[in-house]
Amino acid sequence: MRTIDWVDGAVELIDQTALPARLTVLRIGTVEELVAAIQRLAVRGAPALGVAGALGVALAARHPDDVAATVRRLETARPTAVNLARGVRRAAARLPEGADAVLAEALAVRDEEIAASAAMAARGADLLAELCGARPRLLTHCNTGALAAVVGGTALGAVLELHRRDALGAVLASETRPLLQGARLTAWELGRAGVPYRVAVDGAGPFLMARGEVDGVVLGADRICANGDVINKIGTYAHALGARRAGIPFVVVAPESTVDPDTAGGEEVEIEDRGAEEVLPSSARPDGVDAVNPAFDVTPHELVTAIVTERRVIRLDRAERV
Template sequence: MRTIDWVDGAVELVDQTLLPGKCVMLRIHTVEELVDAIRRLAVRGAPALGVAGALGVVLADGDLAAIAALRAARPTAVNLAWGVDRAAAHLSGGREAVLAAALRVRDDDIAACRAMGERGADLLEGDRLRIMTVCNTGGLAAVERGTALGVVQTLHERGRLAEVLALETRPLLQGARLTTWELARMGAPHRLIADSAGPYLLAKGQVDAVLIGADRIAANGDTANKIGSYALALGAERAGVPFVVVAPESTIDPATPSGEHIEIEDRGAEEIVTIGGTRLAPEGTRALNPAFDVTPHDLITAIVTDQRVIRP
């Protein structure tokens, strides 16, 4: 199954807000619809956003204001702007040239995810590995297979996976809703844990490696990823467990010197004070809701891309 694709003149994508209850494909015909899908996280994950950005330029049909709005839809994930720019570079060639460029972004992502899976599995030593991960980094975050969860899938296919411990990933529960759904579909053994249990289980020696994705990697290796990643990095460092970032080369942003220059998106109070439409906190409760945190490069064992392994 492809998370996002170009089908009969429109963008088709899985509405991830409805999983795991329903798997519904949306057909997107306008940039406005696509921007809405991106902002409400119907499509999410750095590689998938890169493909969405490229395909969105096709929908824009030369409208520069629409392209700019698409590029700015989510500020932290560098792949969105990267995908938009890749396709927009071909505007002078007309719609067919833009479409061809966008489809290359899609196809490159499919190949990159398979390469990351192989390279990441080769990097990790041992059999029957116990992997911890946060958020969702599988095929739902890309076009197929994914980044960190793509490594898990390759380990599983090679018979080297003992278990995945997936963090629930508050506030929107991408781990509970999406990662467990993907792991069940691939037949991989897994258990769901509360976010705050991650560092404790690392300290107890119940994990062989932590695998995460990335939304932006600064030039010095500092990595922005889903909130909760930094806590796992600290726990992994203390426990002597490898902490590995898996992301395509396109997620590395040489124009961003370090993590302190990465803009962190705050998604507002509603996601914190409610869950599934049910209010958790009293009316009027204020909240901070950073969607990402930054892991300093000195806590990262390796960055695995589709082209290389970087040891910060």
């Protein structure tokens, strides 16, 4: 089942906020509905957001009133991940050719992400086996499986490929804010695939590495800067520090579409803050208390062992350049 797709003139997507309790498919017919779904994380994950952005332009092209403003709202629905804006811009470039051309481009974005997932799974599994040894115990962060892509996935795709090869030890899935995406979504996908796993509280990752319970860290990215800095879900930086201290590989698996040569380093990236309500609901918030709730952080390239895309392996630990 595809996370997101174009079906009979509308966008259909799995509502990730309903998982794991129920599998619900939303049918979305307007850009306004799609923007709302993106902002409340009904659809998320860098590749899936790129597809959502492109399909959103296909929706806009069928309702040509004030298309430019509509496309701009879609492009800026979430500011940190580069894929959303890139998918929007790519499909929007076909607007002068008409709605059919826009849809064709959006479907091309979808199909390219599907192909990229398969290539990343194989390349990522090969590298993890090389770096982490036989039957590695891997720690993942956020959700990087099919839910974050269209099918397959990025980092979790590589983990699942190791499982298919009977070459995986076990998985620790960190809880991952916002909305506990690891505990809800990654755990759901691992369970469906029959992969042995445990869920770890986010703060436990570096300690578990230090205690020798992890052979490698593998996760995705929402943006990879020109210098190799990695923008990913909050908590990634802490795992990278833990991996460096424990002397284990820290591997990023992400599609080429997340590589952003126009952003020199992580200090240039706008980091989305999700607000206090997700952390301290107003019904339970002490008077005068606020919260800091960044959705992402920046992991310096010096802490990254390698970046795997569908086209290449970049060994940052050997000073290879993005």
